[in-house]
Amino acid sequence: MVVVVFESSLGRLRSFWFLHAMFRFKNIRELTCLFVTLYILMSQSLADDQDFMEEFLKREYSLAKPYRGLGFSSSSQWDLMGTAVVTPDHVRLTPDMQSRQGAVWSRIPFFLKDWELQVQFKIFGQGKKNFNGDGMAIWLTKDRMQKGPVFGNMNHFIGLGIFVDTYLNAEKSHDRAFPYISVMLGNGTLSYDHDNDGRFTELGGCTAIVRNALYNTFLLVRYSRNRLTVMVDVDGRQEWSECADITGLRLPTGYYFGASAATGDLSDNHDIISMKLYQLTVERTPEDDEEEEITLPRVDGMEQFAVDVEDPGMSGVQFFFTLLFSILGLSVLAAVGLVVYGRWKENKRKRFY
Ligand SMILES: [Ca+2]
Secondary structure, eight states: OHHHHHHHHHHHHHHHHHHHTTOOOOSHHHHHHHHHHHHHHHHHHHHHHHHHHHHHBOGGGOBOSSOTTTTTSTTOSEEEEETOEEOSSOEEEEOSSSSOEEEEEESSOBOOSSEEEEEEEEEEOSSOTTSOOOEEEEEEESOOSOOOTBTTBOSSOEEEEEEEEOSOOOTTOOSSOSSEEEEEEEESSOOOOGGGTTGGGOOEEEEOOOBTOSSOEEEEEEEETTEEEEEEEOSSSSOOEEEEEEESEEOOSSBEEEEEEEOSSSOOEEEEEEEEEEEOOOOOOHHHHHSOOOSSOEETTOGGGOOOOSOOOOOHHHHHHHHHHHHHHHHHHHHHHHHHHHHHHHHHHHHHO
């Protein structure tokens, strides 16, 4: 969106220069007038774009300055967890100290279908390159406020996790540089493998040199019509570079946004400056609206998301005990039947006399 804003302003500017070629300036006053007009037009266009963006900003799902009452007030829409603290400039999930876990979680379940999340954050610390960790994650998951081994959140999560992994755990992995951003979709049974930096469950990702960077990092997550795109801006150029693009990704609604971070033997400051959620206007066909409601996240055509709901059948031991108890049950029934029959016969004989 920043790109859109920037490019559209630039577009207007270009068209003005085209007009400019048709003018001839007689004196400095005309030139000044031209610059003033240009300035007013530009600031006007920027304001228009800003208004346009603000219209679609969903404040109830956004976290931005000033963080009044965040985590404490009953009117706040976010909860803090672990080592997370709020300062006037950021929400610090972990300080640059060993073995810390912190998170911030939205209190309101999320039901929009087409959306875009822009996260502004900063990761920095005293440690030299490769002597820092572990990283942070952005979440949209069924459960919230859980502690665990996945960047400060639970393992076997259900929903979307986007990891900013700042430490390379896998020993034999030289094909990618760290920090590395990766996308994972959890269905409750998939496990995040920390020792391999989640490589086997990764749906997409990219290297992004976000640590100790000059500028704050911007991460964009766009989800629309079952397509998830992740883009990143690390060097303050206000230009997005593509990081991941996954189609056929199906995410149920009613989940919670969150951000978490963790340090271990190595550490860093993990700061969230803002998380802004925008609603996207997307034309939907009747087929889109008729689309089945899903209960578990999945990616079309991926085996690991096929949930086995069939009866797995009996094992040998189960079969043996089932047979044993059936025989025992039948024997008891037969014995009871015989006793009842014997009594009935005796009663009949007594009545006869
Ligand atoms: Ca790692």
